[in-house]
């Protein structure tokens with residue numbers, strides 16, 4: 075198993091509060107000092123990003139996020155920039171460090187005025203210090219209006235800690251959220267910044283740790299880890315000099331019903347390009363010659379049903395079940411044969427690390443109860459996109475996207491094994507670990523990307539990686555290859571464009 079403890083921790087709002095408390099109470103750093111450091115870090119980022127702002131407008135709320143904003147305004151004012159603070163909500167409710175920050179800014183001559191409709195001037199840089207990790211529930215009307223106005227202003231926008239209106243825990247928009255160009259997040263990265271609507275709201279994310287003691291971090295370990303491809307690759311030993319193809323694993327990809335022959339080809343080619351020793355494709359007879367013409371390294375076989383498939387599965391390490399599988403009776407037979415094969419010799423399967431990767435119509439068949447396949451089971455990696463996840467949990471896509479962390483955990487609890495919830499900020503869960511990959515880009519919103527991913531994960535399993543490691547490395551590799559292939563343009567990216575960069579990244 076890879077060691078995930080060195081990956082960057084992602085925190086919930088409650089964990090962040092516990093961390094703050096620890097730093098203040100045990101670390102002896104006053105809350106006001108943390109606030110001043112946060113403001114200074116954000117100011118530095120603002121100047122790096124927009125070196126000559128003609129004006130700075132800071133929209134402040136009544137909590138400590140607003141306090142950060144007041145101190146940033148104070149710094150900007152001292153540096154001679156024209157600054158206005160627009161106060162949203164009743165200033166009489168401001169207390170503690172935030173109140174001291176406001177008083178300091180006022181005493182130093184910062185212009186502070188109540189936020190009003192159309193108050194924002196159309197110049198300079200806007201700073202969002204309205205709501206941070208203290209947001210609870212859907213945003214209330216006054217804050218909603220301020221968020222809409224900030225987004226409509228058409229100005230460069232820097233969010234402090236988290237774009238206002240974004241849920242720090244889930245990455246869901248709570249009614250309305252600021253769409254920032256950059257976000258300066260403080261102390262630790264919040265988990266909602268990296269998945270769901272988070273990435274679209276945050277712009278570039280910059281973490282300022284503001285000197286929180288290591289002991290505070292150690293006392294409050296994160297529950298989610300953000301994956302770094304290169305540190306995972308560094309944990310995967312190189313091939314032995316005398317390796318032969320039998321050492322590198324056997325994969326069978328199963329699918330490609332009528333009209334979907336390309337899906338099975340993509341999965342097979344991806345498995346080969348990610349280092350599987352031998353790859354077979356079990357598909358409709360009519361796809362075999364096209365598959366062989368494009369990819370002669372794959373062993374393509376036409377299968378009429380479950381009885382033809384079973385012998386092909388006997389001596390394999392990983393089965394990718396689902397690319398273009400369809401939902402016909404042929405599909406159901408193959409689905410059942412693959413699930414039975416893995417289940418009937420569970421002991422052998424454990425000994426050989428034989429694992430199923432179930433994707434696409436494999437997941438739809440599973441959701442529909444095809445073949446009476448029992449679960450939970452540990453010998454599979456399920457790779458649903460949000461629509462498939464909704465079918466597997468009997469809910470709708472919006473409910474999945476509203477809390478992707480909860481969804482991936484619910485899927486894993488119900489179905490067992492390792493679950494990958496795809497989409498921006500893909501999540502990987504085995505019941506003990508909760509991992510996030512933020513590689514990938516909207517160019518991947520094109521047919522065949524998922525087929526490639528199932529081939530990648532199957533290849534990594536076949537080469538001996540544990541299911542969690544194969545899923546984690548596979549998802550990162552797939553997304554990073556798409557980032558590399560997209561270059562400056564995302565439209566028109568094809569799933570097959572990922573094959574060459576994946577191979578380069580694997581080294």
Ligand SMILES: NC(=O)C1=CN([C@@H]2O[C@H](COP(=O)(O)OP(=O)(O)OC[C@H]3O[C@@H](n4cnc5c(N)ncnc54)[C@H](O)[C@@H]3O)[C@@H](O)[C@H]2O)[C@@H](O)CC1
Pocket residue numbers: 094105106108109110112135136137138139140141142204205206207208209210211212213214217234235236260
């Ligand atoms: N010592 C600390 O705790 C530090 C906190 N920092 C900042 O403080 C923030 C957290 O501060 P707080 O806990 O005071 O919370 P926030 O300032 O994020 O939010 C609380 C405020 O939002 C309002 N609010 C809550 N839910 C709302 C809703 N649904 N609609 C409209 N308004 C709503 C509350 O009435 C309150 O005024 C962090 O995000 C960070 O920016 C930083 O200064 C670093 C140090």
Ligand SMILES: Nc1ncnc2c1ncn2[C@@H]1O[C@H](COP(=O)(O)OP(=O)(O)O)[C@@H](O)[C@H]1O
Pocket residue numbers: 434459496497498499500513514515516517518519520521522523524525526527552553
């Ligand atoms: N906007 C995006 N940002 C990052 N990754 C994305 C984005 N859109 C799609 N992806 C990734 O592309 C893949 C698409 O898989 P899937 O929806 O199953 O495609 P298909 O069924 O067409 O093969 C997933 O790995 C998903 O995480």
Ligand SMILES: [K+]
Pocket residue numbers: 139202203204205206233234235236237238
């Ligand atoms: K904010």
